[in-house]
Amino acid sequence: MIQQKVISKRFGKVDPLSIDSYIKFDGYNALEKALTMHPTQIIDEIEKSKIRGRGGAGFPAHIKARALANAKQPKYIVCNADEGEPGNFKDRIIMENDPFSILEGMVILAYATGAKKGYIYIRGEYQNAIKIMKMTIQNAIDKGYLGENILNKGFDFNLEIRTGAGSYVVGEEFSMIESIEGKPGRSRVKPPYPTDKGIHDKPTLINNVETFANFPHIILMGGDNYAKIGTPSSTGTKLISLSGNVKNKGLYEVPFGTSIRDVIFKLGDGVSYNRSIKMVQLGGASGPIIPEYMLDMAIDFERFENFDSKTGTGAIIVIDERFDIFDILLINMNFFVHQSCGKCAPCREGHTQIVNLLNKIKNHRGTEQDLMSLENLANVIQQTSLCGLGQTSMTSIISSLRYFRDDYFAKVRY
Amino acid sequence: MVNLKINNIDIQAKENTTILEAARQNHIDIPTLCNYPDLSIKSECRVCVVEINGQKKLHTSCSTVVKDGMVVKTNSPKVLNSRKTIIELILANHDANCTACPKNYNCELQSLANKLGIDKNRFPTVLDIQPIDNENPVLIRNINRCIKCGRCIDMCKNVQSMGVLDVMGRSKDMKITPAYGKFLTDEFCTYCGQCSSVCPVGAIIENDDTDRVWEALNNPSLHVIVQVAPAVRVSLGEELGMEPGSIVTEKVVAALKYLGFDGVFDTDFTADLTIIEEGNELIERITNGGTLPMMTSCCPGWINFAEQKYPEILDNISSCKSPQQMFGALAKSYYPKKMKLKPDDIFVVSIMPCTAKKYEAQRDEMKIDNVHSDVDVVLTTRELGKMIRQMGINFENIEEVPFDKPFGITTGAAAIFGATGGVMEAALRTVYEVVNKEELTDINFTAVRGTEGIKEAEVEIGGQKIKVAVAHTLENAKTLSEQVKNGTSPYTFIEIMTCPGGCIGGGGQPYGTTKAVRDKRIEAIYQVDENMPIRKSHKNPDIIALYDEYLLKPLGKKSHHLLHTHYSSRKK
Numbered sequence: 004m005i006q007q008k009v010i011s012k013r014f015g016k017v018d019p020l021s022i023d024s025y026i027k028f029d030g031y032n033a034l035e036k037a038l039t040m041h042p043t044q045i046i047d048e049i050e051k052s053k054i055r056g057r058g059g060a061g062f063p064a065h066i067k068a069r070a071l072a073n074a075k076q077p078k079y080i081v082c083n084a085d086e087g088e089p090g091n092f093k094d095r096i097i098m099e100n101d102p103f104s105i106l107e108g109m110v111i112l113a114y115a116t117g118a119k120k121g122y123i124y125i126r127g128e129y130q131n132a133i134k135i136m137k138m139t140i141q142n143a144i145d146k147g148y149l150g151e152n153i154l155n156k157g158f159d160f161n162l163e164i165r166t167g168a169g170s171y172v173v174g175e176e177f178s179m180i181e182s183i184e185g186k187p188g189r190s191r192v193k194p195p196y197p198t199d200k201g202i203h204d205k206p207t208l209i210n211n212v213e214t215f216a217n218f219p220h221i222i223l224m225g226g227d228n229y230a231k232i233g234t235p236s237s238t239g240t241k242l243i244s245l246s247g248n249v250k251n252k253g254l255y256e257v258p259f260g261t262s263i264r265d266v267i268f269k270l271g272d273g274v275s276y277n278r279s280i281k282m283v284q285l286g287g288a289s290g291p292i293i294p295e296y297m298l299d300m301a302i303d304f305e306r307f308e309n310f311d312s313k314t315g316t317g318a319i320i321v322i323d324e325r326f327d328i329f330d331i332l333l334i335n336m337n338f339f340v341h342q343s344c345g346k347c348a349p350c351r352e353g354h355t356q357i358v359n360l361l362n363k364i365k366n367h368r369g370t371e372q373d374l375m376s377l378e379n380l381a382n383v384i385q386q387t388s389l390c391g392l393g394q395t396s397m398t399s400i401i402s403s404l405r406y407f408r409d410d411y412f413a414k415v416r417y
Numbered sequence: 418m419v420n421l422k423i424n425n426i427d428i429q430a431k432e433n434t435t436i437l438e439a440a441r442q443n444h445i446d447i448p449t450l451c452n453y454p455d456l457s458i459k460s461e462c463r464v465c466v467v468e469i470n471g472q473k474k475l476h477t478s479c480s481t482v483v484k485d486g487m488v489v490k491t492n493s494p495k496v497l498n499s500r501k502t503i504i505e506l507i508l509a510n511h512d513a514n515c516t517a518c519p520k521n522y523n524c525e526l527q528s529l530a531n532k533l534g535i536d537k538n539r540f541p542t543v544l545d546i547q548p549i550d551n552e553n554p555v556l557i558r559n560i561n562r563c564i565k566c567g568r569c570i571d572m573c574k575n576v577q578s579m580g581v582l583d584v585m586g587r588s589k590d591m592k593i594t595p596a597y598g599k600f601l602t603d604e605f606c607t608y609c610g611q612c613s614s615v616c617p618v619g620a621i622i623e624n625d626d627t628d629r630v631w632e633a634l635n636n637p638s639l640h641v642i643v644q645v646a647p648a649v650r651v652s653l654g655e656e657l658g659m660e661p662g663s664i665v666t667e668k669v670v671a672a673l674k675y676l677g678f679d680g681v682f683d684t685d686f687t688a689d690l691t692i693i694e695e696g697n698e699l700i701e702r703i704t705n706g707g708t709l710p711m712m713t714s715c716c717p718g719w720i721n722f723a724e725q726k727y728p729e730i731l732d733n734i735s736s737c738k739s740p741q742q743m744f745g746a747l748a749k750s751y752y753p754k755k756m757k758l759k760p761d762d763i764f765v766v767s768i769m770p771c772t773a774k775k776y777e778a779q780r781d782e783m784k785i786d787n788v789h790s791d792v793d794v795v796l797t798t799r800e801l802g803k804m805i806r807q808m809g810i811n812f813e814n815i816e817e818v819p820f821d822k823p824f825g826i827t828t829g830a831a832a833i834f835g836a837t838g839g840v841m842e843a844a845l846r847t848v849y850e851v852v853n854k855e856e857l858t859d860i861n862f863t864a865v866r867g868t869e870g871i872k873e874a875e876v877e878i879g880g881q882k883i884k885v886a887v888a889h890t891l892e893n894a895k896t897l898s899e900q901v902k903n904g905t906s907p908y909t910f911i912e913i914m915t916c917p918g919g920c921i922g923g924g925g926q927p928y929g930t931t932k933a934v935r936d937k938r939i940e941a942i943y944q945v946d947e948n949m950p951i952r953k954s955h956k957n958p959d960i961i962a963l964y965d966e967y968l969l970k971p972l973g974k975k976s977h978h979l980l981h982t983h984y985s986s987r988k989k
């Protein structure tokens with residue numbers, strides 16, 4: 004039993020479009036319980052649970068919640084369902100299989116923080132999920148779980164769905180805020196942070212879909228019990244989007260601390276034709292590329308921090324021996340060339356030059372000098388870019404230079 | 418107070434100062450590119466990054482506020498390398514052909530590259546050459562030189578409330594262009610040129626007309642004369658290496674003579690004339706129930722704004738031509754008559770702080786013979802600076818020479834046209850004395866001076882109290898225009914200037930104009946006023962003579978033909 008189904012416990016067992024079906028399967032028990040608690044007690048439980056955000060960066064959830072609770076009205080809650088990071092599909096699957104759990108988590112947080120208005124920002128390509136979430140909102144309103152005077156407790160919370168297609172950077176919190184304001188999705192200077200000045204400069208809390216889906220469980224089992232799942236630094240379970248050259252691709256839920264190897268081999272049943280694994284990319288296009296010998300690494304925020312990226316989304320992309328690392332890197336980098344919002348110089352201009360250098364090296368035309376330029380430029384983009392896109396887009400390059408240096412040396416001209 | 422260390426030096430800074438400000442206050446320079454004094458913090462170029470102890474990422478000093486105990490390094494190898502790399506990246510997507518660029522030696526990118534020791538670029542050029550926008554007579558946008566710093570957008574959108582320029586597209590295709598079209602002519606551009614004055618590179622520049630002037634000067638059959646606007650005498654020195662706010666009135670005259678002009682005149686003269694005509698128009702509107710409030714008309718940026726955005730209020734705008742155009746009209750009528758010359762042989766050049774004047778001069782309404790422009794060429798302060806450099810004139814030490822006759826005598830009232838509130842003050846000095854038939858005890862209307870966005874004052878004219886207002890920048894013009902449009906304006910007379918601080922802050926003034934520099938120029942212009950023997954337009958003996966001898970009376974038939982105009986809606 005490697006899997007531990009908390010978030011996914013209802014997947015396939017309830018009718019996602021039926022609120023009654025959800026209620027029958029423990030649905031809204033957590034909200035009922037939360038409404039008997041004092042708002043600060045709820046945040047205390049979240050703090051005790053030690054849960055960290057599931058959108059990639061792993062920021063402690065209670066800090067944002069507490070900041071929003073202390074902020075003046077009006078204030079907003081946003082559910083980040085943009086899921087633009089290649090290799091990730093967990094948020095879509097939650098929305099399609101257990102949409103009410105997301106709403107329940109959002110309403111609990113609204114009650115805890117006093118926010119009266121929220122948005123769910125869904126990636127435009129997710130047409131089915133958009134349809135489901137719209138119906139879910141209507142059903143919840145009809146049954147008194149959303150809207151005015153929720154469960155006759157005299158508190159209101161209204162939700163609106165926003166969508167945007169074709170832009171990865173809109174998943175970044177400030178770009179999302181700009182997009183919700185009706186502007187093109189481009190980031191802003193931080194600080195101030197969103198909980199200070201977000202939508203229309205009003206305090207705004209943004210959490211990932213999976214983070215919200217966790218809140219009802221924390222309330223039901225209590226923060227301390229929740230914290231017993233996983234590892235001391237990374238509590239709870241993690242949804243893993245497993246893809247690439249693996250036999251059983253799909254979504255799995257494991258407690259933190261499970262090894263990457265176990266996910267690939269025990270849950271994913273390994274690689275077809277017993278090919279060997281050349282590399283694994285964690286988190287998505289902005290995550291690190293690691294070699295086979297590192298697969299015993301545990302899924303854990305502490306380990307991920309070494310890579311300084313959005314590894315924490317929980318994507319695992321397996322790439323077997325048939326692939327050239329430069330082709331994989333070029334796919335990643337071409338993605339960023341097009342996804343950069345263009346606002347800051349290193350990211351806007353840098354990715355094009357990274358692609359140039361990679362092509363040169365891949366085609367045996369690169370010199371040692373080019374290799375140095377590549378390494379240098381990747382570090383500059385990472386260290387000086389304005390938002391998380393440029394700050395994390397170089398992770399695959401930087402990790403490949405660490406773990407696959409021989410692949411570079413084999414191509415470089417002397 | 419916050420205690421921090423920058424480059425191992427203990428520093429105290431006020432709460433909420435940025436690292437950049439704290440460093441500069443202590444004579445530690447950090448290079449910047451997108452940052453510009455008085456504009457918002459954009460944090461886009463990332464050139465100003467510094468290292469902060471305990472932080473893995475570098476931080477932009479222009480946007481990061483100091484904290485107690487912070488330890489900052491502004492010049493560590495990591496920082497220097499990052500800056501250099503970023504500038505190399507920018508240069509690889511820039512049409513870096515310095516000797517064929519008007520900003521050569523005056524370009525922030527060029528000097529930054531030089532400072533950082535960039536003499537080769539590791540990155541190949543990725544520039545995708547785009548067409549140049551030269552569809553209008555005023556501003557040329559060459560986006561192949563644009564480095565996407567966002568200054569022009571900030572200026573156009575936030576200071577001028579125009580939003581003509583904006584960010585279009587994203588990633589490597591991101592461009593700074595007119596929002597809905599390719600050309601400035603597709604938009605409501607007012608040609609104020611404020612964008613050009615903050616652009617760090619040569620991506621927005623005035624249409625250079627110096628060659629046309631050289632050609633005229635070298636044509637023996639032309640009688641080439643020139644007028645100099647009020648604001649130029651306190652800014653041309655700066656363009657030629659002197660301190661901001663240097664008063665160089667008679668040095669300008671000497672330099673222009675050296676360049677070969679046949680007559681060098683002062684736009685101040687027609688500024689005095691404007692006051693007589695406009696003052697009388699105001700009195701007439703008040704006494705005969707004309708459209709009020711009356712709004713000034715000497716700023717062509719404002720006229721462009723009103724014709725495109727507020728056609729409903731065109732009747733409120735004074736029918737007086739601007740001083741530049743009054744001069745042009747006289748130069749092609751009264752002047753040739755007096756000098757026994759053929760009007761067609763006269764070539765009129767203006768030296769203006771302004772880019773919008775280039776547009777004004779070629780309007781159809783500004784041709785008294787309906788064929789030729791009254792003012793043939795308009796040069797900005799910067800363009801005149803260029804001609805003076807071309808001739809190798811030692812400007813600072815040139816021997817001073819007074820303006821030519823006729824139009825020789827001018828007043829302090831005319832000089833202050835160059836600063837926001839100046840036209841209002843000059844008009845009040847005259848209207849008050851003419852209507853009330855008593856001498857002003859204090860001719861300084863200080864309420865309308867200063868750089869507040871909208872200023873108000875109350876004056877008693879003909880036994881009734883009237884309210885007046887003064888606005889500069891189009892953002893403030895919009896506020897007052899909105900009131901006029903809605904019929905809620907409490908004012909009788911309103912002065913509007915497009916540029917921050919008025920013409921001393923014009924779009925054609927020397928680069929590097931900031932609030933601090935504008936303040937110095939304003940100070941200088943009131944100094945010019947103080948030093949004048951005559952400080953009221955209606956006391957100018959040459960103006961009185963002009964009416965006696967030629968115009969006969971204010972608002973008369975001749976005035977009407979030569980000195981007044983009309984406006985038409987250009988709403989798109």
Ligand SMILES: Cc1cc2nc3c(=O)[nH]c(=O)nc-3n(C[C@H](O)[C@H](O)[C@H](O)COP(=O)(O)O)c2cc1C
Pocket residue numbers: 055056057058059060061062083084085086087088171172173174175176177209210211212214390391392
């Ligand atoms: C370029 C970029 C894209 C991102 N895309 C997403 C996304 O699709 N979904 C998401 O939840 N967070 C995304 N993030 C992270 C968000 O900025 C933010 O940290 C997150 O939504 C916070 O939620 P959490 O605390 O629950 O993780 C992205 C960040 C960056 C820099």
Ligand code: SF4
Pocket residue numbers: 172189190342343344345346347348350351388389390391392393394
């Ligand atoms: S890092 Fe990239 S995506 Fe983020 S602000 Fe800069 S250009 Fe835009």
Ligand code: SF4
Pocket residue numbers: 556572573577579580581582605606607608609610611612613
């Ligand atoms: S000239 Fe003025 S109005 Fe036109 S684009 Fe520049 S700043 Fe905007």
Ligand code: SF4
Pocket residue numbers: 562563564565566567568569570593612615616617618620621
């Ligand atoms: S045109 Fe000039 S001011 Fe505007 S973004 Fe480009 S470089 Fe900056």
Ligand code: SF4
Pocket residue numbers: 609715716717718719770771772773774914915916919920921922923924925
């Ligand atoms: S304020 Fe002066 S410089 Fe600016 S547009 Fe008007 S006339 Fe020209």
Ligand code: FES
Pocket residue numbers: 448449450451452459460461462463464465466477478479480
């Ligand atoms: S000057 Fe600080 S980012 Fe441009």
